Amino acid sequence: MKVLALYSIKGGVGKTAAAVNLAHTAAEEGVRTLLLDLDAQGAASFYFRVRARRKSTVDRLLEDRDRVQRAIRATDYEHLDILPAHESFRRLERALDAVKKSRSRLARMLKPQRREYDLVVIDCPPTLTLVAEAVFRAADLVLVPVVPTTLSERTLDMLRREFKEQGLPRERLRAFFSLVDRRKRLHRDMLEDLPRRSKVAFCRSPIPVSSDIERMGLGREPVTRFAPQSAGALAVLELWWEVRRALGMRD
Amino acid sequence: MPQTTFLVPSDLDGESVAAALAGDETLEAEPSREYRVRFFDTFDWRLHRAGRTLQRHDGSWQLIDLDRDAVVAEDPARPGPWPRFAWDLDPDGELRRPLGKLMKMRALLHLVTAGCVRERWVVRNRDAKIILRLALTGFTPEKPAVDTRLRVLEIHPLRGYERPARLADEAATRLGLAPMTGSLLDELLVTVGLEPRGYTSKFRVDMAPTLSAIEAFAVIGRHLLHTIRQNESGLRADIDTEFLHDFRVAIRRQRSAFNHFRGVVDPAALAPYAERLADLGRRTGPLRDLDVYLLDRERYRSLIPAELRDGLEPRFERLAAERGRELAQLRRTLGSAEYRDLMRGWSDFLADPPPGGLAAISILDLARKRLRKRHARVLRDGRAIGPDSPDEALHRLRIQCKKLRYLLEFTASVFPAGEVDDLISHLKGLQDNLGEFNDLSVQRADLRSALASPSGRGQARVQEAAALGGLLTALHARHHEVRDEFAAAFADFADPAVTRHFATLCGKEATGS
Numbered sequence: 001m002k003v004l005a006l007y008s009i010k011g012g013v014g015k016t017a018a019a020v021n022l023a024h025t026a027a028e029e030g031v032r033t034l035l036l037d038l039d040a041q042g043a044a045s046f047y048f049r050v051r052a053r054r055k056s057t058v059d060r061l062l063e064d065r066d067r068v069q070r071a072i073r074a075t076d077y078e079h080l081d082i083l084p085a086h087e088s089f090r091r092l093e094r095a096l097d098a099v100k101k102s103r104s105r106l107a108r109m110l111k112p113q114r115r116e117y118d119l120v121v122i123d124c125p126p127t128l129t130l131v132a133e134a135v136f137r138a139a140d141l142v143l144v145p146v147v148p149t150t151l152s153e154r155t156l157d158m159l160r161r162e163f164k165e166q167g168l169p170r171e172r173l174r175a176f177f178s179l180v181d182r183r184k185r186l187h188r189d190m191l192e193d194l195p196r197r198s199k200v201a202f203c204r205s206p207i208p209v210s211s212d213i214e215r216m217g218l219g220r221e222p223v224t225r226f227a228p229q230s231a232g233a234l235a236v237l238e239l240w241w242e243v244r245r246a247l248g249m250r251d
Numbered sequence: 252m253p254q255t256t257f258l259v260p261s262d263l264d265g266e267s268v269a270a271a272l273a274g275d276e277t278l279e280a281e282p283s284r285e286y287r288v289r290f291f292d293t294f295d296w297r298l299h300r301a302g303r304t305l306q307r308h309d310g311s312w313q314l315i316d317l318d319r320d321a322v323v324a325e326d327p328a329r330p331g332p333w334p335r336f337a338w339d340l341d342p343d344g345e346l347r348r349p350l351g352k353l354m355k356m357r358a359l360l361h362l363v364t365a366g367c368v369r370e371r372w373v374v375r376n377r378d379a380k381i382i383l384r385l386a387l388t389g390f391t392p393e394k395p396a397v398d399t400r401l402r403v404l405e406i407h408p409l410r411g412y413e414r415p416a417r418l419a420d421e422a423a424t425r426l427g428l429a430p431m432t433g434s435l436l437d438e439l440l441v442t443v444g445l446e447p448r449g450y451t452s453k454f455r456v457d458m459a460p461t462l463s464a465i466e467a468f469a470v471i472g473r474h475l476l477h478t479i480r481q482n483e484s485g486l487r488a489d490i491d492t493e494f495l496h497d498f499r500v501a502i503r504r505q506r507s508a509f510n511h512f513r514g515v516v517d518p519a520a521l522a523p524y525a526e527r528l529a530d531l532g533r534r535t536g537p538l539r540d541l542d543v544y545l546l547d548r549e550r551y552r553s554l555i556p557a558e559l560r561d562g563l564e565p566r567f568e569r570l571a572a573e574r575g576r577e578l579a580q581l582r583r584t585l586g587s588a589e590y591r592d593l594m595r596g597w598s599d600f601l602a603d604p605p606p607g608g609l610a611a612i613s614i615l616d617l618a619r620k621r622l623r624k625r626h627a628r629v630l631r632d633g634r635a636i637g638p639d640s641p642d643e644a645l646h647r648l649r650i651q652c653k654k655l656r657y658l659l660e661f662t663a664s665v666f667p668a669g670e671v672d673d674l675i676s677h678l679k680g681l682q683d684n685l686g687e688f689n690d691l692s693v694q695r696a697d698l699r700s701a702l703a704s705p706s707g708r709g710q711a712r713v714q715e716a717a718a719l720g721g722l723l724t725a726l727h728a729r730h731h732e733v734r735d736e737f738a739a740a741f742a743d744f745a746d747p748a749v750t751r752h753f754a755t756l757c758g759k760e761a762t763g764s
Contacts, residue, residue: 049380053411073411076373076381081410220379 001114002247003107005122005139007132009155013145014178016043017213017223019123021236022243024222026119027080031249034072034117035082036110038092038131042085044123048075049220052086058095059088062105065112077225081117089125096130103130107138118249128162136168141246144200145178145207148190153198160200170199174246176239177206205238252408255420257428258438259402265370265387268404271426272385272419273374281371287393289364290436293357294485294494296448301353304362304436305346307333314346317434324349335359336491356546358491362436363443365390365401374415382412383419392443401442403431450481452497454504454657460615460665464515465606467614471508471661472601475501480594487582492542495581499539502532507657511621517605524600527593534584538577543690544570555721562718565707618662623757625655630750633681633741642692645737649685652678670756677749684733684740691730698723 006019016039023035037044045052056071072083088095096102110120124135136142144159146152156175163173175198181187195202207213210232213223224233259268270278289307292298298305299317306313307328314324326344334340335358337351367390374383384407391400404423408416431438437447456474458467478501485494509525548567552560584590609617629651636644656678663671698719705716743749 049378050411051378070411074381074409 001110001117001120002141002249003110003120003122003139004243004247005124005135005142006145007124007135007142007159008145009126009128009159010152011126013147013152014207014213015126015145016047016123017216018143018145018176018178018207018236018239019121020044020047020216021213021222021224021233022240023080023119023121024077024224025236025240026121026244027077028224030079031119032117033080033119033121034113035075035080036120036122037082037085038089038135039123039125040085040087040089040092042087042089045082045084047216047220047222048082048084050075050082050084052084056084056086057088058086058092059098061086062095062099062109065109068109068112092125092131093127093129096134103134103137106134110138119247128159133166136163136166136172139172141243142173143203143243144173144175146175146194146202147179148177148187148194153190153194156198156200171201173200174203174243175200176203179209180206181209203239203242205235205242207235207239208232252413252416254408255406255416255423256431257404257406257423258431259387259404259428261400261402263426265389265402268387268423268426268428269370269372269385272406272422273372273383274415274418274422276382276415277375277379279373279375281373283368283370285366285368287364287366288390290362290439291359292362293354294360294490295357295450295452295497297353297355297357298350299436299448303349303353304434305350305359312346314349315436317436320435333359356491357493360490361394362445363392363439364394365392365439367391374419376415382409383407383415384409385419390439390442392439395443397443399442401438403435403438404428452478452493452500454660455663456661457664458614458662460613462614462665463610464512464612464614464617465604465610467617467661468508468512468515469601469604472505472597472604475505475508476594476598476601483585487585489578492546495535495539495542499532499535502528502535504657504661506532507654508661510654511658511661512617514607514609515617516610517607520600520605524593524597528597531584531590531593535581538574538581541570541574541577545574551722554725555718559714559718559721562714562716563722565711565715566701566719569706614662615665618658618665619757621658622655622662622753625651625658626750626753626757629655630745633745636737636741638738642688645685645688645734646692649682649689652682652685656682666756670752674749674752674756677744677746681740681744684737688730688733688737691726691733695723695726695730698726 004022006015006022008015019035023033027033035044035048042052050073053071056067060067061071068083071086072081074081096105099105101108113120122135122139125131144156146156160170160173163170177191180191191206208231210223210230212227212230213232215226216223219226223230224236227233259265266280269280286309291305291307298314302317303323304315304317306315310328312326312328312334313322315321316323324345326341326346329341336356337347337354340347340350367388369386369388371387372385373381374385376382386405386407387402388405389400389402406416406419406423433447440447454474456470458470462470479498482494482498482501485491486498506525506528509521545567548563551563555563629648632644632648632651636648656675659671659675659678663675702716702719702723705712705719707715
């Protein structure tokens with residue numbers, strides 16, 4: 001079982017859409033996938049129309065593995081289940097701090113899922129605190145959406161230093177361009193220059209800003225489902241191939 | 252929460268069943284699908300007995316686990332005729348190995364073909380999230396064609412949405428739908444009037460210990476006659492070699508019963524049938540011998556060095572041609588008025604066999620009496636065999652063992668369950684040793700006579716002689732090994748614990764020691 005985390009310290013960069021679309025694409029290939037919606041806003045859960053059980057609160061999930069089992073629900077797609085966000089996930093930071101061995105807690109929580117899933121995709125909350133640290137430790141690959149702007153470059157570098165301070169391997173961190181608008185000069189330049197400059201490895205497939213992806217919220221379906229031939233969906237597919245290779249999963 | 256399955260009667264409309272199961276939630280039909288399935292097994296249900304079936308579906312051959320209703324192995328279907336034997340399958344495919352293990356030398360027979368229409372629905376909650384999947388499949392048997400249609404409703408729960416599935420189960424029960432207990436294949440077989448595992452080459456009848464010996468004779472005889480008749484058509488159609496084998500074994504068992512039940516039936520009335528059945532048995536011998544050779548073709552080849560192997564081929568080709576002639580001969584026998592007359596007469600005889608002096612004693616008493624003697628005889632003859640005893644002595648012991656084995660099988664049901672099985676397993680070890688020894692004796696004799704008059708000319712003649720010589724050498728070595736193993740095989744059977752067990756079964760002190 002491999003763990004892929006979608007992480008961004010900034011909101012609105014296409015992180016949740018990427019998590020949803022990548023998870024769906026993997027499942028379509030027959031990879032048994034669990035999407036873990038840790039973002040209290042619950043956008044990923046919303047896309048899949050799944051509500052959390054009332055009792056699946058963050059405190060219970062952290063203390064009881066059986067709770068985790070019961071909190072997982074099927075999506076409408078084969079091979080794809082989700083652990084939906086519960087409103088209590090807003091307290092995730094505090095709850096995690098309250099338990100022993102907080103930093104490795106998430107990794108241990110996921111361990112029993114090895115029997116049922118080949119891949120766990122985590123949609124992380126936009127924080128750079130204990131939760132992020134726990135996710136970084138649990139993940140085999142931390143994938144960071146980067147909108148091609150100057151500010152994003154600085155944020156990415158901050159994250160790289162954070163990884164270094166925590167003693168995490170740099171290979172675990174990977175960036176991809178998100179919300180790319182090729183009509184903008186700046187975007188085209190950044191696409192060209194940033195991967196060369198940055199100490200963080202970049203995926204080669206940028207995800208374009210796309211009306212189809214924006215429409216995901218209306219139809220509440222992954223773009224790879226309702227418009228599989230759209231530029232957005234095809235970009236996701238190429239990104240998935242790169243991620244799959246980076247995770248060392250079979251073609 | 253696993254999937255649940257119900258049978259739906261033909262007068263219930265699928266859409267309204269689905270609506271009832273959806274309750275207050277939204278029911279949405281998905282596109283339905285039409286396809287055809289065909290099921291296959293060997294005549295003696297080897298796949299079914301292993302909890303498997305072979306299915307032709309969607310352009311592929313699938314080995315199905317009946318309990319889990321899951322595909323275990325799958326090969327794409329190739330154009331041309333359907334595979335008959337495991338060795339007809341793609342050597343690199345997934346099916347060849349598992350099917351070969353199960354089927355061995357038996358052929359695949361078509362069981363049932365059904366045309367299917369699968370209707371599907373999803374049930375959505377107020378968020379339009381799918382919380383339950385339903386499918387109703389109608390199976391119309393096309394071959395054999397029957398008027399009844401089998402309709403199977405599947406309720407597929409989704410993880411984390413167990414409640415809607417439970418409510419649907421309850422709704423199905425309220426509608427009076429019966430849960431499907433067996434596999435889909437079994438339901439289909441019953442629909443077309445076939446009994447799953449309806450044939451077995453093992454002998455098994457159920458008799459009360461108090462049944463009179465003459466009644467028991469009739470029960471056993473009718474069972475064996477049924478086996479003979481069941482194998483006739485497969486034998487005449489030459490589907491595989493085992494029809495003849497089972498046909499012959501049934502005749503041999505019957506002849507053995509004549510001996511075990513002597514005194515029970517009027518000997519004068521029985522004599523002509525005993526004579527005619529013996530004659531029928533003899534007529535099937537040559538074909539069976541040829542079958543055994545030809546089935547062993549690959550094994551024989553593997554026993555000799557590669558460079559000698561092709562030398563065996565002319566011989567196998569001659570044997571194959573001879574087999575064709577023998578088969579034609581046997582077909583004529585089975586098609587003759589004489590054979591029909593024998594079957595009819597024997598069936599009438601068994602309906603009301605004329606009694607002999609021992610007719611009225613109970614089968615349990617008869618069984619004990621005869622088992623005691625048979626067992627003692629095997630022990631006595633076996634103990635008399637030493638390292639220097641002639642092959643003939645082992646051959647005679649083999650026949651004694653076979654008689655004892657048949658008697659145990661005939662009467663197993665009158666003893667407490669499992670008692671006889673345990674004894675049979677000890678006897679079987681000894682029989683396996685003696686059987687292999689005998690086979691090797693016969694094969695060596697055949698090879699010697701083939702060497703005495705080699706066929707062909709020139710180089711071909713030399714090559715055949717070399718191959719036969721090589722084979723003879725290999726068989727000779729194995730023959731000695733088997734002979735050496737006899738002592739241990741007999742010691743296991745003659746073990747005091749086994750002997751005591753026999754004595755208990757026969758209701759008397761240990762015999763023959």
